[in-house]
Amino acid sequence: MLPLIYINNERGGMMLKLQNLSKTYGKGSVKAVDNVSLEIRPGEIFGFLGPNGAGKTTTIKMIVGLLKPDSGKIYLDNIDVWENPMEAKSRISFVPDTPEVYDKLKGIEYLNFIADIYGIPKDIRQERIEKYLDIFELRNAVGDIIGSYSHGMKQKLVLISALIHDPKLFILDEPMVGLDPKSSFHLKEIMRERCNEGKIVFFSTHVLEVAEKLCDRIAIINKGKIVALGTMDELRRYSEEKESLENIFLELTANE
Amino acid sequence: MNRILALIKMDLSITFGLSAIRHKIRNRNDMIQMIILGIALLSLIPAYLMMVSGLSRIYYAYLNIGQKSMFLLTGILACQVIILFLGILYVMSKYYFSNDLNILVPLPLKPKEIIGAKFISLLIYEYITTLPLLLPFIIIYGVNENANILYWIYSIIILVFLPVIPLSISSIIVMLFMKYTNIRGKKDLLRTIGYIALIIVMIAFQLKMQNLAQRAIDNEDFLYKIITDSTILVRSLGIVFPPSMWAALSLSNLTSISGFLYILLFVIASIAVFYIMLFLSDRVFFQGLIGNLEVSTSGRKARVKSSDFQRQSPSCIAIAMKEVRVLLRTPVYLMNSIGGVVLMPVLMVISFFIEGEESLSMIKMLLETNQRIVNLIGVGFIVVLGFLNSVCCTTFSREGKNMWIQRVLPVSTKDQIIGRILSSMFVQVIGIMVLYGSMAYIRVLTLEGALIIAVLGLLGSIPVGELGMIIDAYRPLLNWDNPQKAMKQNLNVIICMGIGGLYVFGAGFLIYKLMDTVDLLVIYGIAAAIFIVSSLILYKPLEKIIEMRFNSLE
Numbered sequence: 024m025l026p027l028i029y030i031n032n033e034r035g036g037m038m039l040k041l042q043n044l045s046k047t048y049g050k051g052s053v054k055a056v057d058n059v060s061l062e063i064r065p066g067e068i069f070g071f072l073g074p075n076g077a078g079k080t081t082t083i084k085m086i087v088g089l090l091k092p093d094s095g096k097i098y099l100d101n102i103d104v105w106e107n108p109m110e111a112k113s114r115i116s117f118v119p120d121t122p123e124v125y126d127k128l129k130g131i132e133y134l135n136f137i138a139d140i141y142g143i144p145k146d147i148r149q150e151r152i153e154k155y156l157d158i159f160e161l162r163n164a165v166g167d168i169i170g171s172y173s174h175g176m177k178q179k180l181v182l183i184s185a186l187i188h189d190p191k192l193f194i195l196d197e198p199m200v201g202l203d204p205k206s207s208f209h210l211k212e213i214m215r216e217r218c219n220e221g222k223i224v225f226f227s228t229h230v231l232e233v234a235e236k237l238c239d240r241i242a243i244i245n246k247g248k249i250v251a252l253g254t255m256d257e258l259r260r261y262s263e264e265k266e267s268l269e270n271i272f273l274e275l276t277a278n279e
Numbered sequence: 280m281n282r283i284l285a286l287i288k289m290d291l292s293i294t295f296g297l298s299a300i301r302h303k304i305r306n307r308n309d310m311i312q313m314i315i316l317g318i319a320l321l322s323l324i325p326a327y328l329m330m331v332s333g334l335s336r337i338y339y340a341y342l343n344i345g346q347k348s349m350f351l352l353t354g355i356l357a358c359q360v361i362i363l364f365l366g367i368l369y370v371m372s373k374y375y376f377s378n379d380l381n382i383l384v385p386l387p388l389k390p391k392e393i394i395g396a397k398f399i400s401l402l403i404y405e406y407i408t409t410l411p412l413l414l415p416f417i418i419i420y421g422v423n424e425n426a427n428i429l430y431w432i433y434s435i436i437i438l439v440f441l442p443v444i445p446l447s448i449s450s451i452i453v454m455l456f457m458k459y460t461n462i463r464g465k466k467d468l469l470r471t472i473g474y475i476a477l478i479i480v481m482i483a484f485q486l487k488m489q490n491l492a493q494r495a496i497d498n499e500d501f502l503y504k505i506i507t508d509s510t511i512l513v514r515s516l517g518i519v520f521p522p523s524m525w526a527a528l529s530l531s532n533l534t535s536i537s538g539f540l541y542i543l544l545f546v547i548a549s550i551a552v553f554y555i556m557l558f559l560s561d562r563v564f565f566q567g568l569i570g571n572l573e574v575s576t577s578g579r580k581a582r583v584k585s586s587d588f589q590r591q592s593p594s595c596i597a598i599a600m601k602e603v604r605v606l607l608r609t610p611v612y613l614m615n616s617i618g619g620v621v622l623m624p625v626l627m628v629i630s631f632f633i634e635g636e637e638s639l640s641m642i643k644m645l646l647e648t649n650q651r652i653v654n655l656i657g658v659g660f661i662v663v664l665g666f667l668n669s670v671c672c673t674t675f676s677r678e679g680k681n682m683w684i685q686r687v688l689p690v691s692t693k694d695q696i697i698g699r700i701l702s703s704m705f706v707q708v709i710g711i712m713v714l715y716g717s718m719a720y721i722r723v724l725t726l727e728g729a730l731i732i733a734v735l736g737l738l739g740s741i742p743v744g745e746l747g748m749i750i751d752a753y754r755p756l757l758n759w760d761n762p763q764k765a766m767k768q769n770l771n772v773i774i775c776m777g778i779g780g781l782y783v784f785g786a787g788f789l790i791y792k793l794m795d796t797v798d799l800l801v802i803y804g805i806a807a808a809i810f811i812v813s814s815l816i817l818y819k820p821l822e823k824i825i826e827m828r829f830n831s832l833e
């Protein structure tokens with residue numbers, strides 16, 4: 024799989040590139056994200072780790088168009104995300120950490136709405152939606168209004184809505200929180216599958232085992248700065264004795 | 280008692296946002312907003328002074344026919360009726376839809392205590408809002424009468440008890456209403472329809488009472504009685520709302536024992552009605568409240584069918600559909616948007632109906648001779664509904680926490696604008712239908728009129744919609760957890776009404792000026808041109824502001 028990816032890359036293929044991103048909130052003085060640069064290759068599952076308040080959500084929001092960076096650039100497929108938002112957004116889908124969706128719409132109405140916006144024809148949307156409804160066992164609930172859903176059901180609905188247009192870049196903020204074991208198993212499968220098709224999955228998490236098992240590469244961010252980046256093997260090289268990701272994480276993010 | 284005091288204190292500080300204001304003064308942006316609000320309030324002062332001087336003329340008019348106590352009744356009655364009507368709105372949102380209920384209800388408090396505290400906080404709110412209205416009446420009368428200390432003491436007692444009866448009655452109506460409409464599954468629809476019906480019934484009742492009072496005056500020997508009895512007018516018209524009559528009579532019979540008896544009656548009645556309300560609250564309040572957060576589900580019927588997958592529609596249509604669905608399914612939105620455009624034409628007809636056949640036929644005669652002016656008025660009416668429906672000027676605010684969806688989706692600003700204007704058009708079309716019905720009822724609807732009203736009315740709704748969206752995009756209110764805040768308590772609605780009102784007034788004035796010199800057919804053309812040109816002028820800034828806002832939110 025790996026060689027293929029690099030070939031893609033040389034052809035100027037699909038790739039997510041963050042260049043010197045910085046962001047300070049409001050009139051604050053602390054940089055929530057401080058000069059972050061990352062390159063994520065096609066076919067990669069990229070894990071984004073870091074303690075609370077490290078800047079994960081902030082970084083993700085800048086990629087998906089929810090927060091304008093103070094400085095720095097984000098490219099997807101060589102498209103500047105903030106210069107050509109329409110083109111970039113049609114390739115991205117985003118699952119936020121809290122699933123806020125229109126309470127008064129029925130699940131199926133929301134999915135149709137999203138499909139309309141991405142211009143998905145009826146037969147394709149039906150096929151994809153039904154597939155994911157079965158996977159996430161939401162078939163019996165999509166006719167009800169979203170206000171009647173549990174937290175996890177809302178989250179699954181947002182997941183499905185994010186998969187309708189088969190995005191090249193799938194970004195998730197702490198996707199495993201609140202999902203039952205079966206659903207999070209299926210989600211991991213879906214993430215894996217997408218990468219095998221050469222698409223990118225980028226997610227933040229606090230669950231180190233998931234990151235360790237699932238991710239091709241991992242970045243650890245602390246106080247807005249990337250403190251470690253690489254495959255699991257490369258991360259291990261940061262320190263001889265620290266075998267587990269947990270130990271590496273704890274050492275790198277320790278308050279000096 | 281201590282608990283109630285604590286509740287009242289908390290409620291007041293939330294209602295009037297005391298700590299929020301303190302916080303705001305520090306923030307520069309909010310500061311500017313406060314200054315603008317202050318200027319807006321200051322600009323009302325000349326109008327207020329004009330009203331006061333008008334009032335003193337009314338006083339002399341009543342004085343001349345020997346019925347000066349009628350002046351007092353006018354003021355007191357106006358205040359109490361306004362409190363009664365607006366009270367229904369306030370009570371509904373305060374008792375049943377406020378955020379603190381989630382905290383209060385689980386606490387070991389009796390309904391009586393919760394309602395009592397909420398009632399008193401509403402009462403204080405009413406004092407602040409009715410004082411500027413009532414005070415001129417009291418002062419003009421008192422100064423002209425060279426009133427003694429007893430007059431001012433009575434006045435203070437009246438001011439204190441004035442809102443109690445109307446507010447208690449609204450509380451009782453609302454609590455009973457909420458109890459009997461609390462039916463699983465159909466609650467939202469039932470309450471919306473019931474609410475509109477309730478307002479219509481109350482206004483009809485009020486108008487009918489006025490009509491009855493009018494009849495009493497039209498009596499043969501009434502003129503004779505006016506000369507001999509200085510309170511006959513008050514006692515005839517006061518039956519509309521007896522407590523107002525008692526208060527007015529107590530002030531006008533100051534020196535006699537009957538004045539004392541009237542004020543006693545006023546105070547005792549106020550306290551009694553208040554206690555009846557409290558007593559009732561213990562029995563029905565929770566029954567109306569329970570299940571307010573519940574949403575019905577349909578079980579297996581909710582399974583997807585092939586027909587659930589719609590054919591692809593363009594982004595702007597998808598947005599319009601989503602807007603309309605949310606509008607229709609959220610009671611507060613429904614009442615404020617569609618409720619408004621349905622209520623206004625219906626009220627127009629009711630007032631004709633109550634006035635009786637004679638006035639109806641007179642108006643008809645007046646209108647029939649000038650059908651085209653009727654059509655223009657109809658167009659103006661629809662354009663006014665275009666901002667009164669508050670759809671566009673709260674369109675982004677209503678997104679609230681769901682705003683992220685609109686911002687991550689690849690939707691062009693153009694589609695956003697068109698979609699949201701279309702959702703306002705949907706409401707406007709309902710308004711037009713109801714207006715047709717009302718016009719047909721007073722027999723002034725023609726085919727030409729229907730066509731002109733539909734075309735020009737919708738065209739004219741575009742610029743006011745754009746205007747509303749500019750305001751809402753400029754200062755969207757996104758951080759709310761209760762939809763009330765997005766529409767009913769949104770300052771954007773008031774700003775939009777102000778600016779929209781100016782726009783309609785300006786366009787209307789222009790057309791009125793042209794009316795004498797130009798053929799009415801040409802005027803239709805001019806109106807269309809005004810609407811189209813202003814839509815085009817507003818489009819670019821609107822696009823810019825939306826893009827700026829979508830980019831800059833945090």
Ligand SMILES: Nc1ncnc2c1ncn2[C@@H]1O[C@H](COP(=O)(O)OP(=O)(O)OP(=O)(O)O)[C@@H](O)[C@H]1O
Binds near residue numbers: 055073074
């Ligand atoms: N809306 C906001 N306004 C002001 N500061 C914010 C805002 N959101 C986040 N911050 C600050 O930015 C920094 C980074 O926050 P961010 O949400 O990106 O952290 P995170 O890595 O996602 O944390 P968590 O694991 O808790 O989700 C924090 O210091 C936080 O206080």
Ligand SMILES: [Mg+2]
Binds near residue numbers: 080081196
């Ligand atoms: Mg986060």
